[in-house]
Amino acid sequence: xxxxTLHVDLGSGTGRILDDGPAFSEWLGGSAAATELLFRHGDxxxxxxxxxxxxxFAIGPxxxxxxxxxxxxxxxxxxxxxxxxxxxxxxxxxxxLREAGIDALVITGRADRPSYLAIENDTVAVKSASxxxxxxxxxxxxxxxxxxxxTGRKISVVRIGPAGERLSPMACATVDGSRHFGRLGLGAVLxxxxxxxxxxxxxxxxxxxxxxxxxxxxxxxYDRVVRSKEMKKYHDLGTAANVKPxxxxxxxxxxxxxxxxxxxxxxxxxxxxAEKFLVQHTACAHCQCGCIHLAELREEFAPYHYSTNRxxxxxxxxxxxxSMLSLSSPEDILKLLLATEKQGxxxxxxxxxxxxxxxxxxxxxxxxxxxxxxSLSFGDGAAYLEVLExxxxxxxxxxxxxxxxxxxxxxxxxxxxxxxxxxxAEPGGxxxxxxxxxxxxxxxxxxxxxxxxxxxxxKLLNAAxxxxxxxxxxxxxAQWRMVxxxxxxxxxxxxxxxxxxxxxxxxxxxLEWDAEKLQTMSEKALLRKYEWKALCGxxxxxxxxxxxxxxxxxxxxLMDRDSLEERLRLYREYAGLKS
Amino acid sequence: xxxQYLNVVNRDQCIGxxxxxxxxxxxxxxxxxxxxxxxxxxxxxxxxxxxxIRVCARCEDPDCAKACPTGALTxxxxxxxxxxxxxxxxxxxxxxACAISALQWDEEERQPIPCIFCGQCVKYxxxxxxxxxxxxxxxxxx
Ligand code: SF4
Ligand code: SF4
Ligand code: SF4
Numbered sequence: 001x002x003x004x005t006l007h008v009d010l011g012s013g014t015g016r017i018l019d020d021g022p023a024f025s026e027w028l029g030g031s032a033a034a035t036e037l038l039f040r041h042g043d044x045x046x047x048x049x050x051x052x053x054x055x056x057f058a059i060g061p062x063x064x065x066x067x068x069x070x071x072x073x074x075x076x077x078x079x080x081x082x083x084x085x086x087x088x089x090x091x092x093x094x095x096x097l098r099e100a101g102i103d104a105l106v107i108t109g110r111a112d113r114p115s116y117l118a119i120e121n122d123t124v125a126v127k128s129a130s131x132x133x134x135x136x137x138x139x140x141x142x143x144x145x146x147x148x149x150x151t152g153r154k155i156s157v158v159r160i161g162p163a164g165e166r167l168s169p170m171a172c173a174t175v176d177g178s179r180h181f182g183r184l185g186l187g188a189v190l191x192x193x194x195x196x197x198x199x200x201x202x203x204x205x206x207x208x209x210x211x212x213x214x215x216x217x218x219x220x221x222y223d224r225v226v227r228s229k230e231m232k233k234y235h236d237l238g239t240a241a242n243v244k245p246x247x248x249x250x251x252x253x254x255x256x257x258x259x260x261x262x263x264x265x266x267x268x269x270x271x272x273x274a275e276k277f278l279v280q281h282t283a284c285a286h287c288q289c290g291c292i293h294l295a296e297l298r299e300e301f302a303p304y305h306y307s308t309n310r311x312x313x314x315x316x317x318x319x320x321x322x323s324m325l326s327l328s329s330p331e332d333i334l335k336l337l338l339a340t341e342k343q344g345x346x347x348x349x350x351x352x353x354x355x356x357x358x359x360x361x362x363x364x365x366x367x368x369x370x371x372x373x374x375s376l377s378f379g380d381g382a383a384y385l386e387v388l389e390x391x392x393x394x395x396x397x398x399x400x401x402x403x404x405x406x407x408x409x410x411x412x413x414x415x416x417x418x419x420x421x422x423x424x425a426e427p428g429g430x431x432x433x434x435x436x437x438x439x440x441x442x443x444x445x446x447x448x449x450x451x452x453x454x455x456x457x458x459k460l461l462n463a464a465x466x467x468x469x470x471x472x473x474x475x476x477x478a479q480w481r482m483v484x485x486x487x488x489x490x491x492x493x494x495x496x497x498x499x500x501x502x503x504x505x506x507x508x509x510x511l512e513w514d515a516e517k518l519q520t521m522s523e524k525a526l527l528r529k530y531e532w533k534a535l536c537g538x539x540x541x542x543x544x545x546x547x548x549x550x551x552x553x554x555x556x557x558l559m560d561r562d563s564l565e566e567r568l569r570l571y572r573e574y575a576g577l578k579s
Numbered sequence: 580x581x582x583q584y585l586n587v588v589n590r591d592q593c594i595g596x597x598x599x600x601x602x603x604x605x606x607x608x609x610x611x612x613x614x615x616x617x618x619x620x621x622x623x624x625x626x627x628x629x630x631x632i633r634v635c636a637r638c639e640d641p642d643c644a645k646a647c648p649t650g651a652l653t654x655x656x657x658x659x660x661x662x663x664x665x666x667x668x669x670x671x672x673x674x675x676a677c678a679i680s681a682l683q684w685d686e687e688e689r690q691p692i693p694c695i696f697c698g699q700c701v702k703y704x705x706x707x708x709x710x711x712x713x714x715x716x717x718x719x720x721x
Contacts, residue, residue, distance in 0.1 A: 065611045067598070095597075099612050154597075154613075177627045203686035205604060206611030215605065226705045280628035283596035286613075288705040290594035294628050310627045 001029055001061040001511070005037070006102045008117060008124060010193050011051060011109030015124030020104060028513075029060035031086065031485035032525035034075040034104065035532065041106055044535035048077040048085070048185075049167060049192035051110035057097070058105075060488035064098035065206065066218060066505055067225050068493040070284035072097065072175075073485065078184040079169035080349070080405055081424035083536035084529060085184040086445045089158075090284035091176035093200060094488060096156035100202025109193065116159075116197040118148055121204065129196035136342035137161035137174040140197055148199045154285070159197035160187040161344025162392060167191050168403035170349035174341070177282060178292060178312035182346045183447060184425060209510035217505045221496060225288050230495035234291040235281065239315035240270030247323070249461060251432045251454070251555035254323045255378045256355035257420050257548065260431040260555055264328025268318050273330055279310065284490070291492060297334040311338050319429030320351025325358070325384060332381030339388045349405050352426035354384060356406045360415040370398040370413070417547035422446050423538065432457030433556030435470055438567050441543045442575075443478070444529040449491055451478040457556050471567050475574040482525040483518055523576065530577055540577060541568075581713045582657045583696050585618070585634045588710045593630040595622055602703035607695065617683055617694040632708065633681045635659055635694035636715060643691070646676035652691060660693045667691075 003024035008015040023036040034056045041054040055076045062069035070090040078085030097105065100121050107117070111126060114133035118125045132143050140159040148155055156176055164171035164187030171187025172180045181187075190196075208214045225231050233241060243265055246252040250260030266272065277295035284292075294310045301307050311334045321327065321336045340347050360366040361376040368375070372395065376383060390399040401409055406426055410419030420427060422440035428448030430436045435453035443450025451474045459465070481491070489497050499515060506513045530540065550559055572578075600616035608615040618634045637658040644652045644660050651666035652673050660673075660682075669689040674682050683692040701709045 064601075064613070095613070099614060177622075203614055204612065205608075205614040205687060208605075208609055208611050211609045214611075218605065222703065281594050282628045283594040285597050286601055288596050288598045288703075290596055290705075292594075 001103055001509075003033070003103055004101055005104040005106060006119065006124065007106045007108075008126075009109040010107065010111040010115065010117075010126060010195060013111070013126040015119075017122070024061075024103060026521075027525060028483070028486035028521060029103065030058050030071070030488040031073040031075075031088075032482055032521065032528070033486065034058035034073050035525065035528050037104060037106060038075045038532060039528075041108065042077060044077070044083075044532055045537075046077065048079040048082070048189060051193065052108055053077055053189065053192075055107045055186065055189055055193075056104060057093075058488075059094045059097050059103060060486055061509060061511055062487045062489065062505060063094040064286060065214075065509070067221050068287045068289065068490045068496065069488055070094055070287050070490045071485075071488040073488065074173070074181045074186050076186055076189045077536065078424075079167070079188045080185040081446065081538075083423070083533045083538040084444060085186065085189070086529075087172075087181040087183045087186055088485065088488075089173070089175045089179045089181045090287070090490060091179035092154060092156040092285040093158060093175050095285040096154065096200040096202055098202070098206070099204050100200055101204045102200075102202075107193065107195070111194040114194050114196055116144065116199065117195060119198070119200045121202050133165065133196055134162060137344040138342055141174070141176070144197055144199055148201070155199055155201040157197060157199050159344075160190050160195075161342060163343045163345045163403060164188055164191035165196075166394070166403070168345065169408075170346045170353070170403055170405050171344055172346045174344055178294070178341070179284065180346075182348065183445065185346070187344050210508050213504075213508040217501065217508050220501055221505075222288065224496040225493065228496060231289045231493065234492045235289050237270035237274055238291050238293045240273055240293065240313060240318055242315045243269045243318055243323075244271070246430070249432075249458065249555045250553060251430055251458070252323050253319060253420075253429055253431045255326050256324060256352075256359045256418060257431060257552060260553065262323040262326070262328075264326070265323070267328040268322045268330055268333060270315075273313060273318070277313075277330055277334070287490065289492065295330075295334055297331065297338060299335075309338055311341065313337060316429050317347050320348045324351045324355045324429075325381075326378035327381050327384075328379075329381060332384075335381065335385055336388065339385065339392075343388070343392050345403065348428060349426045350403070352420055353402055353406050353409060354387065356410060356415065356419045357387075357402065359418050360413065363415070365415045366398075366413060372396050372398070420546050420548070422545065423543050428454075430454040430457075431552070431554045433460070433554040434559050434564055434567060435460075435474060437545050437549065437559060437564060438471070438474065438571055441545065441568065442540060442571050444526065444533065449481075451475070451481065457554075460556050467563065467566065468570060471570040472574055475571060478575070479522040479526050482522040486521075486525065527576055530575070540572065582637075583698065583711045583713065584637050584715045585694060585696055585698070585701070586710050586712045586715065587632045587634060587708060588712075589706070589708045590630070590632060592706045593620065593632060593708045594706060595620060595628070595630045596705065598703045598705060599632075599700035599709060602699045606699040607697060614687065615685055615692060616700075617692045618700055619680070619683055633679055634709070635681045635696075636679065637694075637696065642676045642678065643673040643682045646672040648672060652693070659696065662691060662693050664690060
């Protein structure tokens with residue numbers, strides 16, 4: 001890993017290669033290195049949608065070399081939260097960047113017309129996207145895969161749907177087959193740059209510093225990936241396997257976090273999806289696990305005439321479009337997911353915002369006037385589909401606002417108490433208790449993936465643990481994930497990659513790291529992110545949980561204000577943050 | 580040992596992970612990445628999850644070798660081809676002549692990549708898509 005950075009300025013339509021070696025040697029790569037690049041190129045006070053606001057993609061030293069190092073980090077200023085925007089995606093992007101010899105890609109400026117970026121090894125071209133501006137994320141993929149396919153070459157296609165073009169702060173960027181930079185609004189940032197898509201391909205291979213040791217480490221990892229129970233579960237039913245058990249412990253958010261057990265959980269379980277709808281598993285490039293589950297949605301559009309679409313699903317998607325909206329029909333969920341995929345929305349933000357709107361309507365906070373005569377009620381799949389259609393068409397102020405997220409909508413229409421969002425970001429699908437609430441508030445991305453709060457909560461169901469130990473475990477995990485996220489390892493493989501094998505792998509690549517250096521880097525990397533957040537104006541001392549959450553039963557019971565306060569205090573202390 | 584053929588035995592079980600291609604590059608050519616693989620896994624635009632795996636058929640009278648103007652690519656005694664690197668002029672005629680697009684092209688060296696039927700790709704396929712067999716079997720291969 002040499003820190004070879006491609007800097008593209010869309011304003012002038014030019015690209016140049018910069019040497020960012022130090023960012024990579026000091027910070028390992030991926031997420032932590034990209035944070036440094038964000039400090040260098042980004043203005044924390046700036047408008048996230050201004051031309052100069054940068055988007056930074058980065059891969060890590062294991063990308064395209066070791067199994068399941070499949071992720072690419074995207075860092076930007078989030079139009080949803082107004083602070084750190086960070087989202088990770090799989091697909092083939094990491095492989096393509098690596099094979100193009102690019103460790104980081106920095107994009108600034110705004111193209112003067114709809115454009116896409118084509119990167120092939122060292123050549124960069126800004127090409128016109130005028131003919132397919134307005135096209136869905138799925139159509140854009142079909143178009144570019146043909147337009148840019150070289151004989152037999154593997155290309156990666158990152159693109160936005162119409163939601164990104166409309167600058168919806170919950171717009172995602174879709175990567176290859178159903179992978180996403182889902183969270184925090186990367187789609188809007190690309191849209192603001194008039195950038196419809198990025199196509200990357202490369203033909204380079206990497207010399208191996210120590211082939212014998214490299215192969216030995218590879219075999220250890222391969223064996224774990226293919227044979228470990230840990231990874232097998234992601235392949236078999238996938239994360240959707242969690243629907244039933246989480247509902248059983250009251251941890252599956254239902255009807256806008258009103259309760260944690262959903263009476264329709266069996267009907268939308270991973271088992272049911274697999275038995276009735278699963279037609280294919282696929283994988284990100286260089287992942288032998290293959291966790292991507294594709295369902296087939298067959299719809300009758302005229303008597304005896306059918307259309308068929310493949311739609312990917314997993315736990316978070318079933319939560320956001322299923323239990324949150326009280327939908328217990330997989331077909332209803334798949335239809336909403338297909339519409340979401342085409343528009344290019346973040347499904348978690350969208351599901352939470354639909355749930356907020358429904359509760360608001362039921363409480364009389366929103367009227368038929370605002371909804372344009374449409375009644376919203378939990379369980380009404382057809383109405384939700386209509387909502388998505390009106391939102392996509394921008395039919396009326398309310399529908400134009402809806403795609404701006406919970407925080408914006410509740411600020412404007414009221415109902416903040418039941419707008420489930422933390423620092424502006426809608427949460428993942430866990431209603432497990434205080435540890436998870438702390439993850440949502442303190443996690444650098446406000447993501448359930450920032451630490452392991454939801455699983456600490458679940459362990460409490462079996463054995464009590466002192467509060468200090470819970471928080472300490474949480475912070476430790478948040479720091480450790482700085483290592484995994486800088487190597488850009490898929491977090492589903494976190495059980496495969498322990499410290500020992502990581503150090504062996506780095507050594508085999510001729511990179512000098514030891515346990516202490518990793519530890520220090522991980523602690524510093526976490527603090528660097530908080531530092532950037534603070535510069536944006538984020539105050540980790542004042543982030544709140546939605547009032548409603550104090551009155552609902554989570555898996556571990558009611559949440560307590562004092563105990564939550566204490567957890568936040570400890571979290572800051574253990575992470576080394578000044579209060 | 581009897582002559583071994585590389586066969587695609589369970590095409591529909593392929594998940595498109597490219598592990599086989601990484602294995603061939605790594606184990607046979609000592610290269611990191613997938614660019615030196617002697618086989619290819621292809622996807623289709625708009626058909627998510629459908630893959631076709633192109634492996635060398637170990638032809639007895641290979642079209643690729645016949646197309647080579649310099650004699651760099653020649654039939655191997657038990658089928659398949661071997662390459663004399665210094666005779667190759669990088670014209671690409673061989674790759675074009677392979678109707679099933681099995682013969683791969685090394686973009687860095689600008690030469691074809693003949694399969695040596697070592698079975699490493701088979702070993703690193705997690706889904707039993709590939710197998711080494713004693714006969715070229717089956718008709719729904721690729
Ligand atoms: S590329 Fe080389 S091996 Fe192939 S036909 Fe031309 S000269 Fe022969
Ligand atoms: S048999 Fe060996 S040379 Fe042929 S494709 Fe497989 S790994 Fe490569
Ligand atoms: S390793 Fe097996 S499953 Fe993976 S792409 Fe190759 S043939 Fe398909």
